[in-house]
Amino acid sequence: MSLQGTFSPPGDKSISHRVVLFSLLAPGRMEVEGLPLGQDVQTSLRAVESLGGRVAAANGRTLIQGPGPGTTDRISLDCGNSGTTMRLLMGLLAGRPGEYILDGDASLRRRPMERIAEPLRLMGAEISCTEGGCPIRITGRPLQGISYTLPVASAQLKSAVLLAGLQAQGMTRIKEPAPSRDHTENLIRDWGGYLKTDPDGMRMEPWALNPPSRIRIPGDISSAAFFLCAAAILPGSRVTAQGVLLNPTRTGFLKILERMGADLKIEIKGETPEPWGDITVCYRGPLSGCRVAPKEIPGLIDEVPILALAATQAQGETVFRDIRELRIKESDRASALTDQLGAMGAKMKIQGDDLIVNGPTALKPAPGLDSLGDHRMAMCLRLALVLAKADRPPAEIAIAGEECAKISYPGFREDLKRLLS
Numbered sequence: 001m002s003l004q005g006t007f008s009p010p011g012d013k014s015i016s017h018r019v020v021l022f023s024l025l026a027p028g029r030m031e032v033e034g035l036p037l038g039q040d041v042q043t044s045l046r047a048v049e050s051l052g053g054r055v056a057a058a059n060g061r062t063l064i065q066g067p068g069p070g071t072t073d074r075i076s077l078d079c080g081n082s083g084t085t086m087r088l089l090m091g092l093l094a095g096r097p098g099e100y101i102l103d104g105d106a107s108l109r110r111r112p113m114e115r116i117a118e119p120l121r122l123m124g125a126e127i128s129c130t131e132g133g134c135p136i137r138i139t140g141r142p143l144q145g146i147s148y149t150l151p152v153a154s155a156q157l158k159s160a161v162l163l164a165g166l167q168a169q170g171m172t173r174i175k176e177p178a179p180s181r182d183h184t185e186n187l188i189r190d191w192g193g194y195l196k197t198d199p200d201g202m203r204m205e206p207w208a209l210n211p212p213s214r215i216r217i218p219g220d221i222s223s224a225a226f227f228l229c230a231a232a233i234l235p236g237s238r239v240t241a242q243g244v245l246l247n248p249t250r251t252g253f254l255k256i257l258e259r260m261g262a263d264l265k266i267e268i269k270g271e272t273p274e275p276w277g278d279i280t281v282c283y284r285g286p287l288s289g290c291r292v293a294p295k296e297i298p299g300l301i302d303e304v305p306i307l308a309l310a311a312t313q314a315q316g317e318t319v320f321r322d323i324r325e326l327r328i329k330e331s332d333r334a335s336a337l338t339d340q341l342g343a344m345g346a347k348m349k350i351q352g353d354d355l356i357v358n359g360p361t362a363l364k365p366a367p368g369l370d371s372l373g374d375h376r377m378a379m380c381l382r383l384a385l386v387l388a389k390a391d392r393p394p395a396e397i398a399i400a401g402e403e404c405a406k407i408s409y410p411g412f413r414e415d416l417k418r419l420l421s
Contacts, residue, residue, distance in 0.1 A: 001389060002236035002283070003419040009224045010036035011217035012245045013408055015183050015273070017084045018159070019215060020044040020064060022187060023053055024092050025166055026209035027066035034217035035062045039407045040082040047077050047085060066211070074099040079134070081105050081373075081407055084156060086134060087116050091160030094125035095143040095167030103135040107331075107373050116160045119148045123164050123172075145170035145205075152325065153298035155181035165204050166193060175201030180298045181249045186274060218276035219244035222302040223379075223409045225253050227419060229306040230383045231281040232262040233313040238282045239419060246275040252299030254279070256307055260287040260314055286360060289316035301325055304355070305380040308337050311357035312346045313387070320355040331374035340369055340377065344384055363388040370400040375407040382416065 011034040019032060021044050035041060045055050045062075052067030079086040079102055086102050090113070093100045103109075114132040121127060123146050126139040145168045150157055153176050162184050165172030185202065188195045191209040195202060224241035231237035246268060257264060263284040269277040287310060292300070297320065300307065304326055311318035326333040334355055338348050343366040347358040365388050371378035381399050405412045 001386060001420065002234050003227060003231050003239045004237065005419050006240040006242050007224075007227060007415045007419060008242045009219040009221075009244060010038060010409060010411070012036075012220040013038065013040060013222070014084070014155070014181055014250075015187075015245070016041045016217050017044050017082075017088060018183050018187050019217065020048055021085070021088050021092060022191065022209060023048055023064050023066035023211065024051060024096070025066075025163070026191060026211045028211050029213065030064045030211050031214045032062045032064060032217065033060065033214070034219075036217070036220065036408075037410050039080060040084065043078070043080040043082045044085045047079070047089060050075060050077055074101070076101045076103070079104040079108060081107055081404075083108060083111050086113065086136070087156040087160050088163060090116050090120060090127065090136065090138065091163035093138050093140060094120045094123065094127065094164045096140045098140050100138040100140075101135055102138070109133055115151065116157055119146065119157075119161050120164055122146050122148070123161075123168055125164065143168035145172035147173040148175070150174065150176045153178040153180045154325070155184070155298075159184040162188065162195070162202075162204060166206055166209070168206055171203055171205050173201060173203045178295045178298055179249060181247075183247070183274070190273060215273055218270075218274065220408065221245045221247075221250050221279075223412075224279065225303045226306045226379045226383060226412075227415070228264070228279060228281045229253070229257065229303075229310045230386065231283060232257055232260075232264075232287060233283070233310050234387065235283050238280070240278055240280040242278050243269070243276060244279060246277050249299055252296055253303035253307055256290065256292060256296070256300070257281070257287075257310070259290045260310065260318075261285070262287060287314035289314045289318040289357070289359065292318070292320045294322035297322055297325065302376055305333055305337060305376045306383070308348065308355065308357055309341065309380055309384055309387070312341065312348070312359045312361050312363065314357075314359045316359070318357045318359070320357075322353045323355050324353050326355075331372040331377060333374065333377065336372050336374060336377050337380075340381055341384060343369070344388060365397055368400070369398070371402055371404055373401050373404050375404045375409070378402045378405040379409065379412055382413070386416075386420070
């Protein structure tokens with residue numbers, strides 16, 4: 001059983017959230033092409049509508065009209081399962097007049113929000129978190145710029161502070177311990193904001209954003225990673241992801257695949273709003289285990305599950321160092337991997353803050369597989385069943401909560417079926 005053909009993943013979720021939510025600070029009309037239909041981005045669109053913006057879909061494009069200034073009304077916003085929506089809104093609303101309550105589903109309520117609130121309070125924000133999470137109550141206040149060193153490399157934490165900084169008096173300075181996704185910085189610059197980067201970190205001043213009238217969202221490379229990594233371990237496979245984002249802060253998993261010996265080709269086809277193009281991966285033999293350094297993990301936060309699956313088929317030991325951030329995603333992804341793939345025969349364990357995988361291991365179907373409500377785990381487990389060569393077609397074996405894959409990749413099952421045929 002192999003994967004063959006081309007596919008186009010949905011629009012990049014990280015960029016889409018930012019384009020949608022930045023409209024709250026940039027009144028004006030945008031025509032957005034390629035906005036994904038997944039539940040997370042739809043949650044951000046609904047938040048913009050609730051805050052006075054206008055959203056309309058027409059001819060495969062989404063029209064977004066940013067709202068005017070905030071009001072003193074009390075507004076409740078349901079962030080669903082989207083941590084990005086909630087955390088970016090915290091920064092956006094901290095300096096916007098009005099009273100706001102942010103809440104989410106049971107999974108989101110388990111995720112930490114206090115570390116986002118802490119620097120915002122230092123800027124003058126009035127924010128209270130329920131037991132360190134949500135519901136969150138925000139009363140918009142005038143903000144003051146600060147100098148802040150992030151305790152962890154987190155694009156969402158960094159973004160919240162930057163978005164608050166756009167509304168603050170004076171300069172805001174940020175230093176991060178390791179590079180994380182830089183979509184927020186790129187959009188601020190592209191939309192006319194003042195943001196400079198030097199060896200001491202980032203510095204920015206309050207600035208009005210001017211969005212483009214049209215913007216195209218490239219394909220989500222984190223979604224593409226699942227089929228690309230699977231092609232590297234399924235004999236006879238050759239898969240091309242078309243039109244995907246190639247931002248260097250998002251291609252870390254490709255470097256890991258190359259280090260493991262995968263055959264891959266990258267072709268850049270455009271540069272707007274960020275580099276994008278095609279990625280082809282061909283199976284050329286067993287992979288080799290490798291070491292993944294702590295500084296690489298922030299760039300792999302969504303791809304570690306599928307890389308761990310690839311590592312089960314690699315010769316020798318693969319070590320993912322310092323995977324603490326994986327434990328506070330939609331699920332505890334580290335434990336989910338050892339429990340779920342372990343039930344299929346994978347040899348993996350958590351040792352301190354490291355995830356260790358030994359291979360190669362022949363996987364087998366197992367009863368009671370569970371996505372734990374995590375879209376990345378749902379896709380990882382479905383591809384693990386393909387690898388396991390079950391007696392029944394792998395698409396027929398149940399995974400509890402698998403429908404959550406629609407959060408980021410609504411057409412995942414359809415694309416899998418086509419690539420397997």
